[in-house]
Structures are given as structure tokens and as C-alpha cells.
Amino acid sequence: MGKKILVADDEDDVKVVVQLFLESKGFEIVTAYDGLDALDKARKERPDLILLDLMMPVVDGFEVCKKLKAHPETAAIPVVMISASAQAESKQRGLDAGAVDYIIKPFQPEALDTLIHKILD
């Protein structure tokens, strides 16, 4: 049974393509369409890793990450931030919020795969 990954992004196409790619690599994928949904799914599904888009409606990625880290049930789940902003400041904010890494769109799918393996293994 593959590891479970929660993909939270408000862009459906991104979600689909990441899901298809990671499923082809043997992961089990759960998706969330906004920040609140992401928090909800994280608690229910207990994924092994969360890919969290930074800009999402309702609750943004920074907030979601902080809330995940503040909750004992989800605090241990590694979070990788995904963002369209290459600004160093956003990256630092992401890491400060508790993310283990930060990748910038458009990323190479292979690089994402490598990163996930690095974190999970």
C-alpha cells in the first residue's frame, strides 16, 4: 500500500495532474479544494505528507500550515508548500509556518517525486 498524500490546491487542473502523476508513482492521493477542506481532510485522512498550495480561498496556505502544526493530531505530518511566488519572503514565511520545504510553480514533476521520497524515506 502506497503512502497517502494530501494535495491541496484550488486549481483543479493542477490537482488532477499532480494526482495522476503521483498515482503513477504508486502513491495514494487525497485532494482538497481550499484551506478549510485541507484542514478537514488532514484530520480525517491522516496523510503521510501534505502538498499545500500557498494561495487558496478562505484560508491561505500559511494559515493552514500553522493550524496543522498547532494541532497534536496533525503536527507531525510533513508539509510542502507550493507557490507561484518565487519571492524569498514568501518562502521564509512558509518555512516559518512549519513547512519542511517550499517549491515554486511551475515545478518539474520528477523533482516533486524526488523531494517526496527524500522526505518520506
Added chain:
Amino acid sequence: MGGRAAQPNGMNGTSIAADDYLRLFEALSPLVGATSLDKLSRGATRLVADLLQAEACSIVLYDAKHRQLRLRAATHIPEADWASIRHDANEGLVGSVFRSRSDKALLLKSEAEFEERGVVLKERYGHPSCVIAPLRIDKRTRGVMNIAKRRTGTPFTQDDARLAEAACRVIAAGIKNAEDFEESVQVHDRLEEILESLHIGVVAFDQELRVTHVNQRFRELLLEPGARVRGRKLRKVLEPGLFYVCKRLIQDSIHRRAVKQERSVLLLGRGEMTLEITASPAQCAGDGQCDGLLMIEDVGQDEEVKRLREADSIKGGFLRTISHELRTPLTVIRGAIPLLKGCGGAVNDSSAKMLGKVEDLLRTNVNRLSGVVNTILDVVEIDNGSLRLNCCPVDLHGMMREEIERLSEAAARKNVRWAFGWGPDLPEVAVDRQRLGQALHELFDNAIKFSPPGAPINVRTYTDGETVSIWIGNYGEPIAKKKRDEIFEKFYQLDQSTTRETSGVGLGLYLARNVALLHRGSLDVIDGERGETVFLLKLPLGQPCAEC
């Protein structure tokens, strides 16, 4: 004794004793370095009077500004009276003896008298009792020293006169020093006065970017009331956003030894400000170290600026939005490419081959598009002053090989031959891997674009212990000298025609040079050998970029 002409000194008939000269110079030498004309004149008159056992000694100088002869010092007149003893000078008049406020016995009327005779031995009371020696500054007689004995004193000899003449040469040098110094102090004071009253903020700094001076306007504009800034680094004095814009301008201005100006909209502690920032190198030492000046003006209230600012913010915002908007679809396309393989579309070898080709095409073009998007976003950040480097030590050769590898297809299309000259023992350099990678990519890409088909592109590296140089030379059309700075401007295209063979948005070299400058390095076009056009990138060793 009266009337008798002066004889060579002493009974032995020799010239003046070497001892006398020695005593003279020993006594005078501390005075020559004096920074005050008054102090020098006072000291010199006393010394010479003492040395020649004279009753009185005075210095009179011509003051060109007021066209007056002025008494600078006299041993026999109370000091309080010196300044008031002066009189209008006529053409050619160089000196006179003042014995008192009322007595203005004029002894010398023209420079010509000195030209002919140098020092003058005058007779009064029927014997030589007066020596008048010229004070010559910059080959002009600027004044005289008068040395006089009383009626009953021993007469002066020719040797005394020569000694006085020698003393005057030394004193004249001292006068020049003191005058220069006093003038420079005056100029300095005046400049400071002007600087303070300017309605533009000015900060002066030294080679290490430490503040040496700020004026009142600068304080009002950008500093907290009462902030102490002298001797502190600019980085600590200016808010970060402003500092980075300034640093870039300063580096650029020093690099080109020219004034650089830019208008920048910055979000600072006291709100958004539109500043016109001018950087100018001041004194540049041979090693490229420069003092400099920054002039900063608040132009936010100008109507024209307001309009431009709106247009600018719309443009910047538009570029940013569009780049962000492009990133999402690019992510999707990129992510979808590896999925093609899994579609089961390839039923035989030829369709598998075609699928591979399609995949390559998609990959190459998505990468190209991402490159443009990243470049635009970086340029927006450079213009905002918000681009931060993230440095760590890297193996430059490895990085260069990687970038060349990424361009292998473009190079193959042009049949470019890479001619490598890797410098041995290249030390590790602390750089922002991503940004420098982009800069190298632009430079290699540029070399390929402009290289004639089949020609070599020379890639060399070397170090002089202080900097690492990366030499990228192609044999394309030479770039005219006057265009060598223009090509680094934003949106510059060498070939403006619609049929141009080379493409690009005109941001690559702008980005590359700014990346070099942010690393405290440089990027220039120089001539290589036999018509080679060289882009020379220099990076400093041993000083990781500030944002490490």
C-alpha cells in the same frame, strides 16, 4: 664703519658656516607644516630676528583678493595692530616695511627689483642695516620679509642676506601650505553650508559604504529624528527596500564611473514614497574602490510623477499577475508531459518514437516559457529592489557545464563548437545558485544566438586571487563600442527588424548584469582576440554576497 659695503662673512673669508644653515632649517622645519598662516608668520619672524640678531623682522604679503599689502607679522609692532596695517597695492608693488601704523616707508616697488637682485641689502643710517628678502610662491614674488637692525647695531653682511634668502625660501613653502590648507578649510565650510541648505537629501559614504555625512534634508526625508548615522553602514541606515535600490545604483555607478539615476517607488516605514535616487562615485582609487554620494529627492508630489507612478504600478502589477497566471497552466502542462507515456498511446515503435518527440517538444517549450516568466518576475523584483540573493559556495565549473548541457540542442542546431579553457584550482565561490545559473544561461544562450554557424565559442575561467573571471567569447558580428552599455539596458534588442534571426524579450542581459552587480561583481563586453566578442563576468572571491 658707516658707508662701508658688506664684506664676506667673518675673518676667515669663507661663506656662511654650514652650522648657520643647519640651525636655520632645524628651527624652521616645524613651522613649514603649520596649518595657520598667522602661526607661521609669527614664528618665522621671531626665528629669523633671533638668528640674524636683528632688531625687527616682519612679513608683508600681497593679498590679491583685496589688492592690498598686508602686514602678517612683525616682531616690533604689537600683535593687535597687525591686521590693521595694510594699504592698497599698485601694479607691481610687492612689499614695504611698516614700522608703525603711520609710517609706511615703501622700500620695494616692483618684482623686477627682485628678479635682478634677489635679496636686497639696504643701507640706512649710513650702513647696511636692512635685509629685504623675497617670499616667492609659485615663481611669483608674493611678499617680502624685512629684517632690520637699529642704528647702533652691527651691519648686515652679504652672508646674512643669503641666509635670509634661504630662510625665505623655506618660509614661502610654509606659507603656501598654510594658505592652501586655510583655503581648503574655507571651501569645506562653504560646501557644508551649501550641502545643508540643499532641498535634496544627500548622503556621502566611504569605500565600505559607511556614512561620512548626511545633510538636513536627508534626515527629514528618511531618518528618525535624532538618529546617529555617521560611521554606520548604509545598510543599517537605510530601510532594506531603499538600500537595495541604492546599492544597485552605487555599484552600477562605480562600475561605470558615471552618475546613475533612477526613480523608484518604495514602500517605506512612513508609507509609499517616490524617490529620485542619484548615485555618483566621488574619489576612485586605482583599485576600483570608491567613495560616493547618493542624492535622494522626494518627487512623489509631482503631477507627472503621479501619473507615471500609476502607469508603472499598473505595468508592474500586470507583469506580476500575468507571470503568476502563466505559472499555473505551465505547472499543469509540465506535470502532464510524463503522463503521456502512461496513456498507452504508443502501440508500435514508430508511434513510440513520435511520442518521444512530442514529449521533447513539449518539455523544451514549456521550459522556455517558464524561463521567460521567471525572467520577467526577477526583473520586476530587481526594479522594486526586492530581489534577495540566497548564497552558498558552489563549484562554478559544474554549474557552467550544467547550463551548457541545458542548451545543447540550440548549440547543436548551430553546430557550435565549445572551446573550453578551465582555469585550474578554481576556488569555490559563494553565489546564489539559481540567479547566477540564470545569468550564465543568458550569456551562453546569447553566445549561441550570435555565433556564426560552426564557429567556436570560447569558455574560459581564471582567477587572480581576488576575483573569478568567466570569459565567454563568440565570433559573431562585433558590438560597436558605443552600444556596449546599451545592450545591458532593459528591453534592448540589437536587431530591431521584424525579420530578426535572434529572439528574446530583451531582459536577459539586463538580468545577467544585475545579478553580477548584486554579487558585487561585474559584467562587461570586451574585445577578445581576432574579432572575438567577449562577455566577461567577474565575481569577487571570499566575500559571500551580503544576503547569505
